[in-house]
Amino acid sequence: MNTLIYTSVLGFTTMLMEVLNLRKFIVPLAVIGLAVIFGLNLQDWNQPSTHFNDMLGVSNFSVAFSGLALFITMIILVMAGEYYTNDENHISDYVTILIFITAGAMMMMSFNNLVMMFLGIETLSIALYALAGSKRFDTRSNEAGFKYFLMGSFASAILLFGIALVYGSVHSFHLSLISSFISENSTLPPMFITGVILIGFAMLFKVSAAPFHFWAPDVYEGAPALITAFMSTLVKIAGFAALYRLVTIGFNNGTPQTDQMLYVVAILTLLTGNLSALAQDNFKRLMAYSGISHAGYMLLIVLSAKSHVSSTLFYYSAAYAVAGLAAFSVALPVFKSTGSELLSAFNGLGKKNPVMAAGLTMAMIGMAGIPPFAGFFGKFYLFTKAFESGLFYIVLLAVINSMIGVYYYFKVIMAMYGKQPDETQIENPLSYQLVMWVCTALSLIWGIVPSLLTDLLL
Amino acid sequence: MTNLLQTPEATQNWYLLLSTVLFSIGVIGVLFRRNALIILMCVELMLNAVNLLLVSISAYSGNVDGQVFVFFIMVVAAAEVAVGLALMVSIYRSIGSIDINVLNKLKW
Amino acid sequence: MEQTISALSAMIAPALLIPALPLLGFILISLFGKKLGHLSGWIGSLMILGSFVSSLVLFNGIGSEGKLNFDLYEWIKFAGTSLSFGFLVDQLTLVMLLFITGIGFFIHLYSIGYMHDDEGFARFFSYLNLFVFFMLLLVMGNSYLVMFIGWEGVGLCSYLLIGFWHKNPAYNDAAKKAFVMNRIGDLGFLLAMFLLLFYFGGLDFDTVNNAAMSMEKGSGLLILTTLLLFVGASGKSAQLPLYTWLPDAMAGPTPVSALIHAATMVTAGIYMVSRSNILFIQAPPTLDVILWIGIATSVFAAVIGIKQNDIKKILAYSTVSQLGMMFAALGLGAFESGMFHVVTHAFFKALLFLGAGSVIHAMGGEQDIRKMGGLLKFTKITGFTFLIGSLAISGIPPFAGFFSKDEILANAFEGNKVAWILLSLSSMVTAFYMFRLVFLTFFGSFRGTEEQRHHLHESPITITLPLMVLAVLSVIGGFIGLPAVFSDTHTFRSFLNPVFEQGHTLVAEHAHPSHATEWMLMGIATIAAFVSIGFAWTMYMKNKTLPEPDEQLSGFSKVVANKFYVDELYDKLIVNPIKVLSDLFLVLFDKLIIDLIVNLSAILVDVTGRTYRLIQTGNTGFYVFAMVISMVLFLLFQIVL
């Protein structure tokens, strides 16, 4: 809980720094601040507590995910310093918003009450609408922000209606009461079921699961690349943490109705993500669809909630996050130097800059779930758990889908090594390199020693 | 007949019905209107339907949580609208229209 | 057996030396051939001489009673089965050893002169030594497996030597054909080995023989095994239908034809059947098959021989024909007679080939007998020795071929009259075409070019010496196996007795032909041979008929001259279909069906992906619509249904 407060304070501080003309120090301060908060966050480890009249509950789950969120934001901020070099006037806005999004994400990871969940989601979403559209003079960015806003607010309304219906049945927003309501009633009232399903829909929208995924490719493509990186990592993870928390704590590890819904949605998401990604030639859009497919895999984790899969979710999220961040840490400077966000921007990178190419290759291999990177163990872990919960056929489908996935991840690799390079030189600033190395190293280390993460949430 | 209407549950059902209808009107508005501003208003309508529902439930069940939540919703909605309108202005500036059908540069 | 080993342990070293020396020669020559130059020929010959001497030592040491059987080391071992690399020297082996190394030595000597100007001199001798090594392995092996090593090894050397002049594509084709044809037989051999290993409990001759003895005579297993073995033998020994490679094999240098394709390698099949005599005796139907295939081959090849004009081809068909005769003997159960003919045939056929080589040498590479004639006065030694060889092969007494052939014919007369008639016929035809060859080549007037006439000369001593030695052998070689009418002891048969006696106990001893019959048979054979020779004399000496040029051939003689179109038939029936099949498999199955299925699944996924992504229209209205529709559908499904 303290983490949340500190983060918010940090957000305010960065805002203040702009006023105090300390613009140069905003990014370093934010990064250091987040690092400190990351340390403080660890203090709550193994010390579960509840706050604000049980609105928020700190548990190892929330601590772990908050730590991950802080880490991702830290990485993003390291890159932001470089990314916004030409936009220094607004650097404080971006940094502040990013930090507040992190705060929202942390709320989503530790809520015990639907009100808190709603607030977390909205804190995160509203800030993201702004960030997605933050390239004011770029129509694509505008379009992305606006589409996101329209659909996001629509989804929020759905969520609220669902919450209201649940409230109508349970007369409380509290997760534990909802849970006991489910276990006390053998037949649930239709109003409650409708409410639960509507909440589910809204959450599935947030994690961009098909058929509620439509916003994701457009927004990912239109938004500034750094924000895309942020969305594809932290936002997705926060969404899943919230969904998982909701299902495990609130819905008694899933009612038959939610299971059914998740089952259908997971199949659709896997297929949509992987199939649509095949023919993409825009890197960000590719990452969007890849994100959708990963959402499909992660839905399998949520589906197997009965088998105590929080560590699976955490491992998978972390693996996915580092691979994604590593990929973007290469993609961002390439985009900047070539001025293009298409896959062709990577042509011949293997010759122009072998180190970056190697980094992106490793990221892609990690995303595709090939050893020795963390992505592989994540998938194995996920399949094992899902299998254990009896999800036989959908696991088979997921396995088949990960074959499809390999193809589009390797399209990037093939562009880098197979195509002839153009004239443009790639500048690769230190901060991006740092991020690339850190993330790749983490991906490798977690892949080789998975116990570092898997044993945390047992 | 009148009795039925006056039992708390029945009255609550009327409220439920009303807010559902309002919500549906909002949804249908979002679905069929092309002007972004009107869509935004429809979303607001949906939110207000929820508010109505929450307040009614709160009143009938004697639990104030719902009413508190309504305040949160109103605040959040305001923030949302602020961001939304800003984006709309930005869009209008660059393409001179806020028809959502025009916004299809990003696809496939 | 242990006792024999200890008694004969002194013989192990010379026995090992026999194959080791040619191997050493091969290694030395192939490593240092360039530096050695013509010395390599002498080294190669010396090695074989050494083997010959060792063989004599063995002959002396083992004699007509002993049997040397020892394992060198365990070669292949699996699951309790151990297949050793071991040697067996008994009388049969000794016979083979002596004439392989003996004739081998002379042919080596001959080659020194014959190949003198060839750029591949050293290479030739390395191959030749390697061949002798494998041939020795073949006859010395104490199991079918070791025999198989030699078996395939000689095939390899045959391949290398046929294609020795590898710049000529036709020679290469011949070499390849020989190897592949042999391989067809080898598959039979291999399968037979599996049967032996599985049902007889081992591959060494002792085990197999003991097992075969205890089996029921004529059981399916025995018949199958022996038939498969015979498939192997007929590949190696050029029997129908696998004989076509042997005439083509004449592409190799003439000493090769003499050594490999007349004297030694092609008789490996006969050796193998004789070695397995117990097996074959236990399977009478197989013996019948062998008899008739042998006869058919003998007659068939003899007929083809009439119309050939290439001096070496004629000899090749005569070899096929003689091999057929040997198989016929085996088929009659007369293993000794078969082996006897192997030995005498080795003498006179090697002589004939070497003589032919000398002729070709003298003619400057010309092989067509239509362009020869009257050579006797230019090359006296060659001519006379060749004549001796021809007399021997035609079965004129008292030359070697007479006795061995007579024995076979006598056996045939006893066993099967039809067989006797056919074999006699074949023998007559042989005499005819051999003398056709002799008359056209050595008598009459010279028909070659002026240039060739100037070139004509007798060959050097390294060439003529082997001719003379072999001629002597062709004359006296038959005396080791005099028929009963002349002598009470058939030296050759009694020497081989230890090998075959066990087999003979398995068949009811049929009465030996009476002396009168034997005289009659000999008489008939001799008269027949003389009649044939006379016929040839009338045609080619008296009437001075010349074989017509190829294009004037017509009717049956054209068919015969073209070897009954068997090669063409094989091309049409086997080679071409396989080629078509190959393309068919590649194009139709590999590319079109299998790969298409693989690629199609990829394409299907890709197309689905390309189509599916189009629902991402970019239109927010549609997105919301899709979301709402899905929600409504799901809610309906959940709540209403």
Added chain:
Amino acid sequence: MLSLELLFIPLFASLLILFAKGKAARALALVFTLIQLLVTGYAYTIFKANGGAAFEFTQAWVKSPVINIHFGVDGISLLMVMLTNLLLPLIVLSGFNRETKRPHIFYALMLFMQFALNGVFLSMDAFVYYIFWELALIPIYFIAFNWGDENRGKVTIKFFIYTLVGSLLMLFGFVFLYLSSPQHSLDWNTLTQFKTCSCNQTWLFWLLFAAFAIKIPIFPFHTWQPDTYKSAPTQGTMLLSGIMLKMGTYSLIKWLLPIVPDGFKEWQAVVITLSVIGIVYASIIAIMQTDLKRLFAYSSIAHVGLIAAGVFSFTQQGLQGSLAQMFAHGINVVGLFFCADIILSRTGTLQISNLGGIRNQNRLFSSLFLIVVLGSVALPLTNGFIGEFLLLYGVFEYNTWLSVFAGLTIILGAVYMLRMFQNVMSGPDSEHISSFPPLHWNEKLVLILIGGLIILTGVFPAPILELTQPAIDNLLK
């Protein structure tokens, strides 16, 4: 602990080479592969073939799901380790007179490949095994993709995805086994002792088999192979054909047979038939191939078809033969592709019709090439014979008729190999070949070593057979 050393030497070398420059890279690669060979030799000398695993290393790895690192060798895996580490120095050495672009990366990948291959053969836990299985795919993909010919893009991705399809199915199978095993373990010992119900083995067999069949490749899963062999750089093709496909055949014996024995027996007939069809099919296709590398590729399909048939004959000699033949085929096929590379580097073409007469110009090369060819047509006293003899005998014991068909490889193999040899090496000088320069020292050395190995292991196969015998006894129990 020796297992760990065998793993870490190439891994360390791979990382080290990454920082070397130019020629130093390949020199380093050679040094380390030789060190690795020495260590392997040492392992061989102290290994006692008794059917059990030696040099075991066990270490708890992940608590949930329970995964232990478990390395160890039995005779079968040691043989494969020996093959790998024997071939690697040869493969590295074969590139010594070639200009390779970015050699440090090339050789680093190669050494990494060695690491992964060793890992595959040393792993005693299915999960670890799977990781190495996949790891082996990555370097070879990049070798083929970055140093391949102009078609490499399409070809390599097909190869990669095709093989990955198989391995993911295998992973699925392993996940199932993991969950159904009583102690939730993927350890080889556990998996072989506990037998999952035969109702599941039916499909489990296919899940695992798919991976191996594609890798080997068994007809009709082979279509990726000729293209890949053709388009990969020769050293990559050597790795692929010499060692990598042995991963598949090795796994049939080590991971398929003992783990799903009922499924194995149930599908035995089907697979053995497929394999035999593949032998004849590929041999016949090979006859008419016009490209040297494609011809060798199809011949390789035929040979491994026989190996698979031998494994599936489920007899002592079939299994023994398959192992002997794996070892032999590894050496022979590397020799064949190296010869193809020598020809390519000197004449610039691999079209058989454009070649000819090389024998007139370079006798040494032609003799050495001939030895390799003879090895691959299984002439007695070459290594190929031992394998084929035992394999065919194994198939014979399973079914006589099948062995007749499988035996056609003896004939057809001679046909396509000799046809190739004749057209490429013999005949009159081809107008496409102006000169055929003599062999470099490294080429000589490699070919002589390969030729020596072919004959040596053909004459004295006992060490190989004795090494694997106890392990096979155990399997058949």
